[in-house]
Amino acid sequence: MRRNPKIIRKNWSRSATPGKRVPATQNRTDLAEKYFVTDFSAALIPATRLSNILENLEQGQSLPLGAVTYLQQLRLVNLSRLAQGEITYEAFRNTAAQEQTAREHALKVENQKKEAERLKLIEEAKARELVRKAEYERERQRRESDPKYIAKIKNQQLRARYGLDQFIEKQLFARLMAILRRLDSGNRLTEEDILWLTTDGEDYYTESLQMAFHEREAEFYAAEYKRTNDPWSAVNASGNYRKCNQSRKAHDLLSSIPANRQKLPKLNSAICTTHGGAMRDLHRFDDALKLGEQAHTLTPKDFRPCTLLGAVNIEMGNYSIGSEWYEKAEERGASQRSIDYDLRSILLRADNAKREQLKAFLLNKAPDRYKWIRNLKT
Structure with a gap:
């Protein structure tokens, strides 16, 4: 349990010799309070330079010049004077408490200043991000309203639907895209389209495209069978259903053909x-x-x-x-x-x-x- 510093200090003598002021029991916190350096974390940590200096002071040992210089570097001028015997502890105590209060106040002001600066930087970053997002949104809207961009995105989506994410040769691009648009709009491919896909455009006749073609053909012939009752249309529809993995539909359609036909x-x-x-x-x-x-x-x-x-x-x-x-x-x-x-x-x-x-x-x-x-x- 931390002791009341006022009580502790009553047990300290007014002698100018630090070694004669050791209380019966004492820890680093007591020493830090006694010498008014609790605002220095090093005073509370074992084996640090400042902690060792306080222990030496308490034991009445004289400090080497380097230790005195170190205290002066920390701006603990009165503590360095006490260590050299230039002032009594009572004289030290009268000014050290005020110095500690001043240091703590200065530290508080500095921390507040740093926090204010940190918050300012955060707000400035937020403001820059808002500007960036606004600019990005304006650019996005401008880009997405561009007819060329719209056409490009539609082409990408159309190609993705049919598994065409590879490079397409420039001289074949227009023909391929015309085929994809025709198929995607619900129309059948022509014989010329199929001939092209199985020759010049065979690298682009993907499995997805083949499936879509056969599904479109199956739907066409199934509708024809429903319209004309021609069994050949049911056969053609069923053959295409099989090729687009819809064999159950082929079975149902063929089973529906009357025996007399x-x-x-x-x-x-x-x-x-x-x-x-x-x-x-x-x-x-x-x-x-x-x-x-x-x-x-x-x-x-x-x-x-x-x-x-x-x-x-x-x-x-x-x-x-x-x-x-x-x-x-x-x-x-x-x-x-x-x-x-x-x-x-x-x-x-x-x-x-x-x-x-x-x-x-x-x-x-x-x-x-x-x-x-x-x-x-x-």
């Missing part, structure tokens, strides 16, 4: 093949096999049912049967490229174990024919 073998085969593809997408493989076999019976010379049966059997793990169906499809006109595309899609979707099994089967069956598999990145 499926009498022509070629039409019925197309319905079964497309429906079988939708069942394959939905992992209803048994239904897909039945529809594929029905389509093959209706049009035994058409490669499309064979391709379907090849893909379904491969996905079910019936590699030999699936490979035989792919061979039949190739004999009936299917291209190796389309078959490879099917197999590549199956490999990419399969888990690691099934992927390795299928790769081993194909490479063992025809290593030259399927050498592309070795470089397949999964």
